[in-house]
Amino acid sequence: MxxxxxxxxxxxxxxxxxxxxxxxxxxxxxxxxxxxxxxxxxxxxxxxxxxxxxxxxxxxxxxxxxxxxxxAQVTPEQLAELFVAMAEIEATCARLAAQSMSPLERRRLDALHDAMADLARGGDPAAYARANTAFHGTIYAGAHNAVLSDFALGLRRRLQPYREAQFRVSGRLARSHAEHGVVVAAILAGQAAEAHAAMLRHVTLVENSVEGLLGREAGEEGRPSHDAGPGSRSGMRNA
Amino acid sequence: MxxxxxxxxxxxxxxxxxxxxxxxxxxxxxxxxxxxxxxxxxxxxxxxxxxxxxxxxxxxxxxxxxxxxxxAQVTPEQLAELFVAMAEIEATCARLAAQSMSPLERRRLDALHDAMADLARGGDPAAYARANTAFHGTIYAGAHNAVLSDFALGLRRRLQPYREAQFRVSGRLARSHAEHGVVVAAILAGQAAEAHAAMLRHVTLVENSVEGLLGREAGEEGRPSHDAGPGSRSGMRNA
DNA sequence: GAACCGGAAATTGCATGCAACGCTGCAAGA
DNA sequence: TCTTGCAGCGTTGCATGCAATTTCCGGTTC
The missing domain is CATH 1.10.10.10 (Winged helix-like DNA-binding domain superfamily/Winged helix DNA-binding domain)
Known part of the structure; x- marks a missing residue:
């Protein structure tokens, strides 16, 4: 039934x-x-x-x-914390991936990154966003740690609406792909510290891009109205 | 009612x-x-x-x-992943704390560490474990990031039974306190990279200590009897 | 005009009941 | 003897009902 x-x-x-x-x-x-x-x-x-x-x-x-x-209301402060946490976790995953990805995993990451070059040139934000999710997911998996991976995926999901918005900014796709290139190079070369730094920088740039967007819209009809209304400063204190 | x-x-x-x-x-x-x-x-x-x-x-x-x-069953593999994740998150918190703790927070961390010296000498594992929780919690808070802090607290809670066991190993208290000292010194000096490395090393040593314990007990009555009883080929199959 | 107060409506928290699913054990057949 | 079907029982999933609390609203007072 x-x-x-x-x-x-x-x-x-x-x-x-x-x-x-x-x-x-x-x-x-x-x-x-x-x-x-x-x-x-x-x-x-x-x-x-x-x-x-x-x-x-x-x-x-x-x-x-x-x-x-x-x-859940996401105040600008909480959004910033989410992005910082995300950047740190992703950077950690990148470092671990550089240390422990198998040769096969490295080849696949490289291939995925290559394929994204066309998407970046094509300029279709939605298609690039999908590939981008796969790209970051590959790095999470490469860290070989389900705990960190799950946490990263959860953070990514919570930030998804904000991340997507920034892909519609002209030129962001190409820059995103270039930043990915640095990360991939470091991972493929097994350079842990460099992979960490490159990923941290990449996600931080995404955050800056998003903040620029949000600051500019300021009460528009844009998808993520992250304003909290009067007297709410609500949560983040969840379990 | x-x-x-x-x-x-x-x-x-x-x-x-x-x-x-x-x-x-x-x-x-x-x-x-x-x-x-x-x-x-x-x-x-x-x-x-x-x-x-x-x-x-x-x-x-x-x-x-x-x-x-x-x-939840915790297989040895999952336990290792939990410890790796914990080490990375704690190290990240330590680095952020080194960068952004206020002078007051630094003084409090220093005072807490000093007070723990007596406890380490006293040799009361339970008392030291309580103070240890406060110590690490202070560093989480010092990272000024509720997302990372909540995650770290959750991980700590899940690993608590295993962490506590290792404090009963003779000499571990003193070594733990010494490792804390390196972390505190780096945080107080604002040396982010050093704080990260020191904390990573500290938690990794805890993991080693725990693994030594579990390997040695192997079916004893020790608190975390992570074995599953007769006829169950001792776990490993949970999600 | 604003703050305060009391009662009604709305909503949540929890208890209980029923139906469906999974597990256990036994029996029939290979 | 081993496998397979099935019936009975226990447990879970979900619906419904009731009590308690919160919220809303009108009237009153300062």
């Missing part, structure tokens, strides 16, 4: 709500009414509650005891 | 179960029966379920859809 997947309703709900948040369909700060979500997805409140709890521990939504859940 | 705290039952349950796991009262691999836990804590199954889900995303328990939850 259940649906196609072997997943539970709770899991499917968590995935769908997470997707709605990441894609911007659910705006930051909007309330997540249990009953409304239950009716929206045709289930009862119980699986909705469990899904919200789960998303709460991953940082996507903020659950306030007895006061309901809201899509 | 509720208890003293403003927390919900779900939160208190999550905290209590997590504590039971971390302290070893609930052994790795043991089933977490919802009804049994509900009766044990005098609540219904609903908050138990929510608490288990929450602990599931934090990695302490493994929830298998429709097949119940068990205390």
């Amino acid at each position: 259940d649906e196609r997947s072997g997943l539970t309703r709770t899991e499917r709900l968590a995935a769908e709500i997470a997707d709605a948040i990441v894609t911007g369909a659910l705006e930051p700060g909007s309330r997540l009414d249990e009953q409304a979500l239950a009716e929206r997805y045709g289930v009862s409140r119980t699986p909705v509650r469990e899904a919200l709890r789960q998303l709460g521990t991953s940082g996507l939504v903020e659950v306030r005891p007895r006061r309901g859940a809201v899509v | 509720d208890e003293r705290s403003g927390l919900t039952r779900t939160e208190r349950l999550a905290a209590e179960i997590a504590d039971a796991i971390v302290t070893g009262a609930l052994e790795p691999g043991s089933r977490l029966d919802e009804q049994a836990l509900a009766e044990r804590y005098g609540v219904s199954r609903t908050p138990v379920r929510e608490a288990l889900r929450q602990l599931g995303t934090s990695g302490l328990v493994e929830v298998r859809p429709r097949r119940g939850a068990v205390v």
Whole structure:
């Protein structure tokens, strides 16, 4: 009687709500009414509650005891912290990858980077963004550490809307690809310290690019309205 | 009608179960029966379920859809990955702390380290372990990054049983304190690279110490009996 | 006009009940 | 003897109902 997947309703709900948040369909700060979500997805409140709890521990939504859940607000300060953390973790993964990637993994990384050159020239931000996700994912995997890799993937997902915006800035694609080139060269050569520094620089430049964007829009209709509204400075204090 | 705290039952349950796991009262691999836990804590199954889900995303328990939850098994490989991740994150925090701790924070770190000298000489592993938690927590806080700090605290909690065991090895307290000294000196001097290296080395030494312990015990009654009992070919197969 | 207060509506937290799934054990067949 | 089918039981997933708390709103007072 259940649906196609072997997943539970709770899991499917968590995935769908997470997707709605990441894609911007659910705006930051909007309330997540249990009953409304239950009716929206045709289930009862119980699986909705469990899904919200789960998303709460991953940082996507903020659950306030007895006061309901809201899509997590990301203040500029928190955004900066997320980017710093992301840069550090990615740089660490790059260093570990330079030390422990297998020859096959190195060849694949090199090939992926080469393929992205065309995409960068082509100028299709969406296609480049997809390849970019694969590129960074390859480096996470190359670190051979599931704990760090999972953390990096989680951070990347939370920052995805912001990252994507910057690819639409003209010229950013080419610069991103050039920065990748430095990282790849260091990893292929097994130069751990250089790989770390190059990746740290790359992600920091992404952050600068994003901050430039956000500062310029300032209350526009741009996807990630990261403003927190009056008196909210809310969370980040999650478990 | 509720208890003293403003927390919900779900939160208190999550905290209590997590504590039971971390302290070893609930052994790795043991089933977490919802009804049994509900009766044990005098609540219904609903908050138990929510608490288990929450602990599931934090990695302490493994929830298998429709097949119940068990205390997460930690295989030797996963333990190694956890320690590597921990070392890298702590080292990163130490580097950031060296760069951005305020003078007040530096003085407090120095004072805490000084106070630990007595504890190390005193030879009380439990007291030293408590102070050690505060010491590392001070460095996390000094990184001024809630994302990294939360992640580090979570990792520390998961590794707590293993970390504590090594403090009972004779001489480890003094060596630990000496290693801390190098870290503190680098942070106080603002030497970022040195702080990173010193912390990485410190945590790696802790890992070595733990691995020595586990290798030697091999089926003893030692706290973290990460073996799974007869007829289970000792784990290795968990997610 | 603003702050305060009390009651009603709305919403969350939790308990309970039912249906579906997974596991165990036994029996039948190869 | 080993495999396979199936029935019974236990457990999980989810729906529903109720109590408690929060929020909203109108009236009152300063």
